[in-house]
Amino acid sequence: MGSYAATTLLFAAALLHLSSAHVRLTFPPARTPNYDFLDNVRTGGPCGVPDAGESDPVTTLVVGSSLNVSYHLAYPHRGGIRINILDSNGTIVHALLGLDSWRLEDDSTAFRQEVTLPDGFVCDRCVLQLMRQAAEWSATGGYIFWSCADISIQNSVQCDESYCSGHGTCSGFECNCERTYYGDFCQYKDECEDASDCSNNGECVDLMGTIFPRRQCFCNPGYFGDACSRVSSLSNATIDPNQYTVRNALHDRLTMYARIIEEENEIEIALLHNGTGYAALGWKPTGMSPFLYSTTLFPCCTSSVTGSVHWSKALPCMF
Ligand SMILES: *[C@@H]1O[C@H](CO)[C@@H](O)[C@H](O)[C@H]1NC(C)=O
Ligand SMILES: *[C@@H]1O[C@H](CO)[C@@H](O)[C@H](O)[C@H]1NC(C)=O
Numbered sequence: 001m002g003s004y005a006a007t008t009l010l011f012a013a014a015l016l017h018l019s020s021a022h023v024r025l026t027f028p029p030a031r032t033p034n035y036d037f038l039d040n041v042r043t044g045g046p047c048g049v050p051d052a053g054e055s056d057p058v059t060t061l062v063v064g065s066s067l068n069v070s071y072h073l074a075y076p077h078r079g080g081i082r083i084n085i086l087d088s089n090g091t092i093v094h095a096l097l098g099l100d101s102w103r104l105e106d107d108s109t110a111f112r113q114e115v116t117l118p119d120g121f122v123c124d125r126c127v128l129q130l131m132r133q134a135a136e137w138s139a140t141g142g143y144i145f146w147s148c149a150d151i152s153i154q155n156s157v158q159c160d161e162s163y164c165s166g167h168g169t170c171s172g173f174e175c176n177c178e179r180t181y182y183g184d185f186c187q188y189k190d191e192c193e194d195a196s197d198c199s200n201n202g203e204c205v206d207l208m209g210t211i212f213p214r215r216q217c218f219c220n221p222g223y224f225g226d227a228c229s230r231v232s233s234l235s236n237a238t239i240d241p242n243q244y245t246v247r248n249a250l251h252d253r254l255t256m257y258a259r260i261i262e263e264e265n266e267i268e269i270a271l272l273h274n275g276t277g278y279a280a281l282g283w284k285p286t287g288m289s290p291f292l293y294s295t296t297l298f299p300c301c302t303s304s305v306t307g308s309v310h311w312s313k314a315l316p317c318m319f
């Protein structure tokens with residue numbers, strides 16, 4: 001590669017996913033909305049989002065068993081974790097890693113912790129709470145993210161499809177997972193196994209990551225979207241500037257080309273980036289101030305918020 005690489009990125013506004021920013025339980029799976037930027041500054045404890053009742057997934061675990069609690073951590077924050085079991089009122093009933101100390105403080109990229117559930121503690125519905133420090137943002141280490149999973153702890157479980165997260169068959173408490181699912185409980189999913197899962201319009205690349213999806217579709221020029229299933233009129237990094245509105249002011253190495261495709265009800269955006277790093281683009285509602293500490297409410301969930309859970313400040317919109 002020369003001293004610079006021009007990269008053209010294609011976006012379709014309709015297909016944007018929230019990217020992962022901070023911390024979110026992946027097993028047992030986080031309660032919905034499973035945002036990963038629920039912190040103790042902008043959301044109320046113990047979970048950041050309220051218990052949605054019946055509509056939340058509940059993971060059934062066996063009393064006294066050991067399991068790997070796993071979480072997505074997109075940024076290597078400093079600090080450690082705590083894992084607690086809360087009763088349905090949010091009170092800590094078991095601090096699985098101790099109540100006062102933080103674990104894994106010397107491993108900022110850890111994404112898993114083995115825990116053993118307490119002997120004799122059964123619950124039809126309780127909560128597994130993960131707390132993760134972001135110590136670099138707070139001198140006292142008191143700034144944390146939290147993520148909760150709704151769980152049930154029983155004396156025994158059935159070897160059935162639900163044991164395998166609904167994505168596999170169970171035999172002798174071993175899961176045989178459907179295509180693209182993996183993990184002891186088929187709890188994780190890759191985007192693809194080979195190019196056929198990318199509509200044969202791209203390559204299935206193993207990113208050698210520590211967390212799912214490890215294998216992802218990298219679309220050939222001219223394709224985009226889930227499983228590279230959509231066709232773009234842009235098939236290379238050469239832009240006809242006459243077709244676009246151009247904005248140069250973003251950054252001296254970044255030029256944005258945008259146009260509205262009315263038939264598709266989409267905005268097509270190409271970023272020309274003269275650099276070797278990553279370039280990305282985010283959206284925020286009109287009128288929201290550029291950074292975190294706006295007084296505008298995050299445009300979701302406000303109606304379902306109850307009790308001590310509150311959204312006092314805007315959450316960052318990160319895509
Ligand atoms: C947790 O994961 C580690 C690494 O894969 C593995 O060695 C260990 O047996 C797992 N523990 C449980 C309880 O599955
Ligand atoms: C939760 O709080 C309610 C009302 O205070 C109480 O009746 C109930 O027993 C509590 N549940 C638990 C599990 O402590």
Ligand SMILES: *[C@@H]1O[C@H](CO)[C@@H](O)[C@H](O)[C@H]1NC(C)=O
Nearest residue numbers: 233234235236237238239240
């Ligand atoms: C790049 O794509 C445009 C259409 O978007 C096409 O006209 C042009 O020939 C392509 N250039 C190359 C080098 O493939």
Ligand SMILES: *[C@@H]1O[C@H](CO)[C@@H](O)[C@H](O)[C@H]1NC(C)=O
Nearest residue numbers: 003004005006253273274275
């Ligand atoms: C990219 O940046 C380098 C300076 O780092 C500059 O010399 C070069 O002309 C730039 N290329 C384009 C296409 O803007």
